Amino acid sequence: xxxxxxxxxxxxxxxxxxxxxxxxxxxxxxxxxxxxxxxxxxxxxxxxxxxxxxxxxxxxxxxxxxxxxxxxxxxxxxxxxxxxxxxxxxxxxxxxxxxxxxxxxxxxxxxxxxxxxxxxxxxxxxxxxxxxxxxxxxxxxxxxxxxxxxxxxxxxxxxxxxxxxxxxxxxxxxxxxxxxxxxxxxxxxxxxxxxxxxxxxxxxxxxxxxxxxxxxxxxxxxxxxxxxxxxxxxxxxxxxxxxxxxxxxxxxxxxxxxxxxxxxxxxxxxxxxxxxxxxxxxxxxxxxxxxxxxxxxxxxxxxxxxxxxxxxxxxxxxxxxxxxxxxxxxxxxxxxxxxxxxxxxxxxxxxxxxxxxxxxxxx
Numbered sequence: 001x002x003x004x005x006x007x008x009x010x011x012x013x014x015x016x017x018x019x020x021x022x023x024x025x026x027x028x029x030x031x032x033x034x035x036x037x038x039x040x041x042x043x044x045x046x047x048x049x050x051x052x053x054x055x056x057x058x059x060x061x062x063x064x065x066x067x068x069x070x071x072x073x074x075x076x077x078x079x080x081x082x083x084x085x086x087x088x089x090x091x092x093x094x095x096x097x098x099x100x101x102x103x104x105x106x107x108x109x110x111x112x113x114x115x116x117x118x119x120x121x122x123x124x125x126x127x128x129x130x131x132x133x134x135x136x137x138x139x140x141x142x143x144x145x146x147x148x149x150x151x152x153x154x155x156x157x158x159x160x161x162x163x164x165x166x167x168x169x170x171x172x173x174x175x176x177x178x179x180x181x182x183x184x185x186x187x188x189x190x191x192x193x194x195x196x197x198x199x200x201x202x203x204x205x206x207x208x209x210x211x212x213x214x215x216x217x218x219x220x221x222x223x224x225x226x227x228x229x230x231x232x233x234x235x236x237x238x239x240x241x242x243x244x245x246x247x248x249x250x251x252x253x254x255x256x257x258x259x260x261x262x263x264x265x266x267x268x269x270x271x272x273x274x275x276x277x278x279x280x281x282x283x284x285x286x287x288x289x290x291x292x293x294x295x296x297x298x299x300x301x302x303x304x305x306x307x308x309x310x311x312x313x314x315x316x317x318x319x320x321x322x323x324x325x326x327x328x329x330x331x332x333x334x335x336x337x338x339x340x341x342x343x344x345x346x347x348x349x350x351x352x353x354x355x356x357x358x359x360x361x362x363x
Contacts, residue, residue: 001093009096013052016045048099055092061085094354101353106207107173112273113205116161117154118181120199125154127184127310128201130334132162135175137336144168149269150243150256163256163273165208172207177345179205180305186312196313200306206280208272215278217271223247224267229258244270253277310334317341322348 019042065081068074117124145167152160183200226241243258244266255274257266319325
């Protein structure tokens with residue numbers, strides 16, 4: 001580890017000690033909002049302090065083991081302890097470096113999930129429905145709330161397009177790698193000859209509260225249309241034009257909301273999502289300018305890249321962004337058990353970030 005990185009870690013540890021003193025001050029407890037902010041920062045820095053303490057202990061263990069080397073009777077034991085302490089130090093260095101990787105401010109927030117049928121006609125719409133149910137079940141297992149904002153059903157089931165808001169702590173951090181084209185290989189129910197068809201659906205994950213990028217919306221750039229809602233809602237549905245469709249004329253982006261009973265509430269929801277989509281597009285533009293290749297397409301909403309294939313005859317899922325990421329557990333994954341995929345993608349992202357951090361320090 002370079003001296004500059006070591007200094008950054010030490011500064012984080014010092015900040016943690018300062019926060020501990022501030023939290024012990026009665027004045028902090030008298031301001032609940034400030035106390036929560038300090039507590040949150042303290043909790044984020046606590047793992048750094050623990051890892052530094054563990055590293056210091058491992059160094060002491062290594063020094064003690066090296067001191068035993070000169071004793072012939074203890075030499076074998078010393079070599080074992082030196083190897084163990086060295087391995088522990090290497091693991092702790094990786095852990096400490098991970099704490100220096102910049103945190104994505106969007107990670108703890110909510111998101112919009114957009115799933116659209118691609119090539120493949122009715123089968124693509126059915127697959128889009130399968131994907132939406134997969135994410136909805138995963139969200140349910142995480143204790144998150146899923147609210148459909150707009151949906152266009154397929155003629156024979158599934159969805160031509162469905163947009164939902166997912167609310168829950170850490171939702172974006174878990175699902176941000178799902179943006180892209182998802183391909184399915186299976187025999188459609190309407191296929192009498194048993195031939196395998198290939199269809200596709202696209203997924204976009206858009207942070208609801210995206211960092212500090214400001215977006216100015218000129219009312220002259222917006223076309224707002226109303227229409228009758230469809231779907232659940234009882235007698236209210238199809239009787240009033242409460243659903244809202246907003247078109248951002250400069251970009252052609254269209255957002256809809258029909259989940260609320262009032263036009264005003266749907267308009268507010270649609271405007272909020274439009275801002276999120278525009279910010280996401282701006283962030284993707286900046287990231288693309290900085291890096292020609294973004295292996296995991298983090299948060300870009302880029303639907304042009306084929307990221308994953310779901311092969312039903314073989315019960316196989318392959319993620320094309322990570323070498324060797326293939327699972328033969330298709331039914332469970334489609335039932336919302338996404339943890340093996342998500343955890344591997346998170347590890348790959350962290351490894352890439354650490355490599356960039358090390359490269360920047362070496363340059």
